[in-house]
Amino acid sequence: MKNELEKHITEALISLGIEVTKGVVVERPADSTHGDWSSTVALAYAKQAKKAPLALGESLVAILKEKNIQHVKDISLLHPGFINITLTSEYYTERIKDILLKGKEGEVSGEFKGKRVMVEYTDPNPFKVFHIGHLMNNTIGESIACLMSAGGADVVRANYQGDVGLHVAKAIWGMRQSRPAFPEDTDDLKTKMTFVSNAYAYGASQYESDEQAKKDIDAINKEVYTRENEDINVYYDKGRAWSLEHFEEVYALLGTKFDIYYFESEVATKGVEIVRKHIGTVFEESNGAVIYRGEKNGLHTRVFINSQGLPTYDGKDIGLTWRKEETDPSDISVVVSAEEQKEYYKVLVSAIREIDPAISEKMRHVTHGMMQGPDGTKLSSRKGTALTGESLIEEVEELVWEKLRERDMSEEDKREVMQAVSVGAVKYSILRSKTSSNIAFDFDKSISFEGDSGPYLQYTAVRARSVLDKAGSQFLADATPVFEEVGKALYLLLDKFEEVVVRSQRELEPHHIATYAIELASAFNAFYANTPILNVPETPSRLALVHAVELVLTHSLSLLGIRVPKKM
């Protein structure tokens, strides 16, 4: 509809002999009494037309009315020169029919039709805990992947895990130091992971304070790459396997399924190879290391191969980039990471551009902020201990469990609801603000189950579903959309869904969906509170509307990676 109106207004301007140089703005007015659509062209082109905005507006309105544009009910002019357009109720009825046909999943736009898009996200490191940064990264990445899918893209979800590097050596060193406590194969995963992450923490601190430990760890680091030390291999293989198994549990909880896993261990050699091949052209040697001088492009210098001959993160990322090309070439390659890697990434892309511009062209970097405590402090649990991604969700689960106590539900259903709601609450608290900003996370505020929250959205969808269930399948089949003034806000919002999705897709910003979902849910709850749905003459049309809301709300939530439980 928007494009349609833009086209007609452009034509109207041209017919008045005005050259359309600044584009044509058609938007939804903030105030619904100003019509369904509004254009500011009369204001924007008044000077160029050498007419007063109102005079120009009048001529435009006359021409537009003359055109008898389909679905347009009324066109009016308002001071100081806004052209306001109202659509017919048939238009909205048609839109509801479209939504009912489409359902709650599938493509929303053709933004990425025919494109293969790889989204790399989460990227936790084996031997280290899955911390809240990974949780945030996973939440944003998953949502972006969903958005790309909804845009018609063929999406590949990729996860790149750091199974070699100094952090691994630190963990192995720590594991060897605490050899007697080494878990048995029969121990549960939690015990194993506690052992590994403690070993890492110990190794990391000793690396800083103990000269000998630092030497030993550096030596281990080399052996991890060469795999020539049998004893090291044992620790390495077990620690790595446990970590990966643990991560899978977390992914299952969060509802992510990766298509492909990359490991630093598989890309290291390739990275070194490619970097070495371009010494003298792209890279240069300096103090025994191989570096890239970013200053030539307004950036900073970074080391790609260190003086021990081992690839740094940067060097491995070069290897990863080419490995992606070989295993799963895509048209667009999105990487989600924390903001602290933003500048680093620019250097990486700059180096890649010098090697192969075609590859750098398709790379997109989405950066997100950090999750912090209330006053920008480091986030800790309610008990004051350090938080991991998992323990955060566990704490929220406890809160949800409290709420569920009074519900009449089977134990099994409660568990199901508890998981969906707590994951939804955490995800929503991340996705409600734009990705670049830090999240001030406060248990009492962020994890609310009321108002601007994930559970509010889930609850609204469940409620709508419940009305439909009460209506029964036969009744629902009779549902026929007919525009009613009481549901106006809902019709407008439902019509807006596609635009919001397109914007989120273009900007790689899930939070637009989150804001939209709240608007829709809130409008629905107001409608629900004031309008009887069942057992009234208007029931067939209202059921159609409720059904459309339920579909779009569920769809919005699925784009955020949040699922709707059967009941709440």
Add this chain to the structure above:
RNA sequence: GCCCUUGUAGUUAAAUGGAUAUAACCACCCCGUCCUAAGGGGUUAUUGUGGGUUCGAUUCCUGCCGAGGGCACCA
């Protein structure tokens, strides 16, 4: 020092250059209603600050102030 990000009610957030800056939380008050009260309704703003561009600026440019991140062998 240089580069990037950021500054909006008490708090947390929203607003492709548009009309009266949008919500939620908190606080107080009201609604037990048939369809799920995790709900609905009601009561609070010099958009950090000084300039500029524009018919119009929270949005773009710029000076200053504050916060976060990055800047050679960590990831």
